[in-house]
Amino acid sequence: MKGLLTNYYETAAIILFGIGFATLMLHSNLIKKIIGMNIMDTAIFLFFIAKGYIFESQAPIIRGELKTVYAYVNPVPSALMLTGIVVAVTTTAFALALTIKLNEKYHTVDLDKIMEMEGDKNDE
Amino acid sequence: MKYKDTILEEVCRFLILSIQIFAFYIILNGHLSPGGGFSGGAILGSSLIIIHLVFGKSYLQKKINSQNIPAFISIPLIIYGLLKLHSFLSDTLHWPHPPIGTPGKILSSGFILPLNIMIGIVVAFVLYQAFSYFWDEEF
Amino acid sequence: MTSNLPLINIMFLMITAFAFPLIKKIKYIYFFSYIIHILLVISTLATLMFVVNHGAYALNIGYPDTFMGIQLYISHVEALLGVVFSIIFLMVVIFASSTIDKEISENRIGLFYLLVNILYTSLIGVIYSNDLFNAYVFIEVSTLSACGLIIIKDKGETILAAIKYLIMSTVGSGLVLMSIAYLYSITGHLNILLSHNVIVATYQDYPNSVLIILSLFTLGLGVKSALFPLHGWLPDAHSSAPTPSSAILSSLVIKVYMVLLIKIIFRLFGLNIVKDIVIMDIILLLGSAGMIFGSVMAIKQKELKRMVAYSSVAQIGYVAFGIGLGSIAGLTIAVYHIIGHALTKSSIFLISGLMISQNKSKYIEDLKGIGHEMPITLILFTLASFSMVGIPIFPGFISKWYLSLACLELNRISLILIILASSLLNLLYYFPIVINGFFGKENLKGRIRKSKKVNPYSLFPIVTLIILMLLTGLFSGRIIDFIALSFA
Numbered sequence: 139m140k141g142l143l144t145n146y147y148e149t150a151a152i153i154l155f156g157i158g159f160a161t162l163m164l165h166s167n168l169i170k171k172i173i174g175m176n177i178m179d180t181a182i183f184l185f186f187i188a189k190g191y192i193f194e195s196q197a198p199i200i201r202g203e204l205k206t207v208y209a210y211v212n213p214v215p216s217a218l219m220l221t222g223i224v225v226a227v228t229t230t231a232f233a234l235a236l237t238i239k240l241n242e243k244y245h246t247v248d249l250d251k252i253m254e255m256e257g258d259k260n261d262e
Numbered sequence: 263m264k265y266k267d268t269i270l271e272e273v274c275r276f277l278i279l280s281i282q283i284f285a286f287y288i289i290l291n292g293h294l295s296p297g298g299g300f301s302g303g304a305i306l307g308s309s310l311i312i313i314h315l316v317f318g319k320s321y322l323q324k325k326i327n328s329q330n331i332p333a334f335i336s337i338p339l340i341i342y343g344l345l346k347l348h349s350f351l352s353d354t355l356h357w358p359h360p361p362i363g364t365p366g367k368i369l370s371s372g373f374i375l376p377l378n379i380m381i382g383i384v385v386a387f388v389l390y391q392a393f394s395y396f397w398d399e400e401f
Numbered sequence: 402m403t404s405n406l407p408l409i410n411i412m413f414l415m416i417t418a419f420a421f422p423l424i425k426k427i428k429y430i431y432f433f434s435y436i437i438h439i440l441l442v443i444s445t446l447a448t449l450m451f452v453v454n455h456g457a458y459a460l461n462i463g464y465p466d467t468f469m470g471i472q473l474y475i476s477h478v479e480a481l482l483g484v485v486f487s488i489i490f491l492m493v494v495i496f497a498s499s500t501i502d503k504e505i506s507e508n509r510i511g512l513f514y515l516l517v518n519i520l521y522t523s524l525i526g527v528i529y530s531n532d533l534f535n536a537y538v539f540i541e542v543s544t545l546s547a548c549g550l551i552i553i554k555d556k557g558e559t560i561l562a563a564i565k566y567l568i569m570s571t572v573g574s575g576l577v578l579m580s581i582a583y584l585y586s587i588t589g590h591l592n593i594l595l596s597h598n599v600i601v602a603t604y605q606d607y608p609n610s611v612l613i614i615l616s617l618f619t620l621g622l623g624v625k626s627a628l629f630p631l632h633g634w635l636p637d638a639h640s641s642a643p644t645p646s647s648a649i650l651s652s653l654v655i656k657v658y659m660v661l662l663i664k665i666i667f668r669l670f671g672l673n674i675v676k677d678i679v680i681m682d683i684i685l686l687l688g689s690a691g692m693i694f695g696s697v698m699a700i701k702q703k704e705l706k707r708m709v710a711y712s713s714v715a716q717i718g719y720v721a722f723g724i725g726l727g728s729i730a731g732l733t734i735a736v737y738h739i740i741g742h743a744l745t746k747s748s749i750f751l752i753s754g755l756m757i758s759q760n761k762s763k764y765i766e767d768l769k770g771i772g773h774e775m776p777i778t779l780i781l782f783t784l785a786s787f788s789m790v791g792i793p794i795f796p797g798f799i800s801k802w803y804l805s806l807a808c809l810e811l812n813r814i815s816l817i818l819i820i821l822a823s824s825l826l827n828l829l830y831y832f833p834i835v836i837n838g839f840f841g842k843e844n845l846k847g848r849i850r851k852s853k854k855v856n857p858y859s860l861f862p863i864v865t866l867i868i869l870m871l872l873t874g875l876f877s878g879r880i881i882d883f884i885a886l887s888f889a
Binding site: 155159162163168171175178179182185186189215218221222225228229232233236237239240243244249252253256 | 567
Binding site: 343 | 419421423
C-alpha cells in the first residue's frame, strides 16, 4: 500500500490503463472504443514520462553553467512519448475516418449491430 | 458553403495573413525555440481550412489546384527522405556536411531548418486534405 | 558501403514510396514497382553475402556510439529473412500487376503500391531493428499500412474487418509500449544488447518485473500475430482484402511479430533467464491449442479464402510451439517454419485468388471440377497443400519433423501427438479441394477444358514461389544449419 502511494504516478497510470482497456473491450459503440483507446495510450504516456521525471529538477536545457547530472530530468522518455503521441493521434484519426465510412455504409456506429447486419460466417 | 458573410470575410482577410505569418515564424524558428515543422505546419494547415470555410472551395481552387495536392505532399517527403539519408550516411561514407553556422541565427544547425520546412509543408497539406475529404464527403 | 545496405534498403523503400502518387500512367506504376523490388532483392542478397562473409554485425545510425543512437543488428536470421521477404514481395507485386485493376478502382492503384512499399519498409525495419522503441514505431506503421491495404477495396465488409483489426492491434501495441516502459524503468536502455547486459546482472532483484515484461510482450505481439485465442480479427481481415494484400498479410505481416518475440526471448532475456518463467509454457500451450483449433475451424469454413486464413492461425501455432519449447532447436525450427510457411502461404493465397476470379464464386463447393478448367493452377495448389499437410521433402514436413526431434530432445514425447493430430486435421481440409477439383463431376457445365485464359504474369510468380518452396524443403539441412548460426 505504501509502495502504491509513493509511486502515485505509476498507480494512476495503471488505473487509467485499466479504465481505457475496459472501455475499449466492453463497449460496442465504436466512438467509445476509440475514446478508450486514447485513455489507454495516455496512461502509457503518463507511466513512461513519470519514469523519466526526477522530483524538483529542471528540464535539461543548459543556461549558463552546467549543473550536476541530478539537477536535470531524463529527457529520453519525453522525447519518446512525443513520437508515441504522434502515433496515437494518427491511429485515432484513422479509426475515426473508418468509423465515418462504416456509418455511411451501415447507418450505425454500434459494432454489434453492424455484425448482426453482416450475418454470421459460421465462426464459433 | 453557399452562405456569404461580408464581416467574416473582411476580418478573415487580416486574420489569415497573421496566422500564416505566425506559422512561417514557427517553422523557421523551429531549431532555435520551441515549435518546429509539425506545429507550424498544423497552424498553416488550419489557415487553409479557414480559407476553405470562409471563402469557399472555388476561391482556394484558384490559388492551389487540388489535383496537385498529392504532389505537394509527396515531393517534400521525398526531399525529406533524401536529406535524412544523407545525414545518416555522411559520417560513415565521409560525405560533406552542411555548414553549421552560428548558433542562434536562422541559417544554422545544418539540415534541421530544411527538414522543418519540408515537414511543415507536408503537415499543412495533409491536414487540409483530410479536412476537405470529410467536409466535401467525397472519399 | 555494403555494411550500410540494410539502412539504405529501409530509406530507399520509404523515399520511393512517395513517388507513386506522382506517376499518372498505370503502366509506369507497374514498371516502377518492378524496378524497386528487383533492386531490393539484389541488395538483400548482397546483405546476406556480407553476413556470410563477415558474420553478424551491428549498424549504428546517426551516432557512431551505441549509447545514443538507434542500432540495427543484422545476423544470419535477419539477413535470410530479408531475402525471403524481398522475393515474396517481388512475386506479389508481379502478380498484382496482372490482377489488381480488377479488384480496386483505377485511381487507387498508385496508393496501393505506396502502401505496399511502406508496409515492406516497416516489416524489414522490425526485423533489422535492435532498438525496442524503434521496433515499436515500425510495428505501428505496419499496422496502419496493413489496414490501408485491407480497406483499399472500399466495401462494407473490408472496412468492418479493418476496424476490428485496428482495434485489436491498438490493444496489442499498447501492451507492447507498456512492456517497453517497464523494461526502460529497470534497465534504462532501449537497445536490446545493452538491456540484455543489465538484465543478466540484475534480474534476480526484479523477478516480478521480468515476468510482467515478458507476459506483456507475449500478449501484445500475440494479438498482432493472431496467436490463438487472440486471433478473432484475422479471418475477416485476411479473407476480405484484395488477393495480393492477403498474400502479404498472411504470409509475412503476422510472422514479423513472432520474429520480434524470438529476438526478445533470445537476445533480450536469453534462454537461461527465460526457462524458469511460466510464460514459455503458456506460449507452448497457446501454440498447440492454436494448431488444433485453427485446423478445426478451417474444416468448418465454406469460403476458400477464410479457410486459408484459418490455416494461418494454425501455422502461427507451429511457430509459437517452436518458441515455447524454449530450446535452441525450437527457436531455429520456428524461424525455418516462418520461411517455409511464408513461401507456401503466399502461393496458396495467390492461387486461391486466381481460382476465385476464374470461378466467380468464393465458396469451396463451387470449386468442384475446377481441375478440368485450370489444371496447372490446381497442380500448383496440390504441391502447396502437400507442404501444408506435411508430405516428406516439403518444408511443412521438415519443420514438423524437426519440431518432433526438438520435443524428443527435451523428453516431452506427448507433445508429438499434438503435431500428428494437427497434420491429420490439415489433411482433412486441403485434400478435399484437391480431390474434388480433379475428379469432381459437378459444376462442369459451362467450363472450358484447359482454359488458356490464365495470364502468364499471374502464373509466373506462383510457379517461382512453389519452386522456391521445394528448394527450401530440399536444402532444409543447410538452411537450418545456417539459421542455427544466429542462435549459437
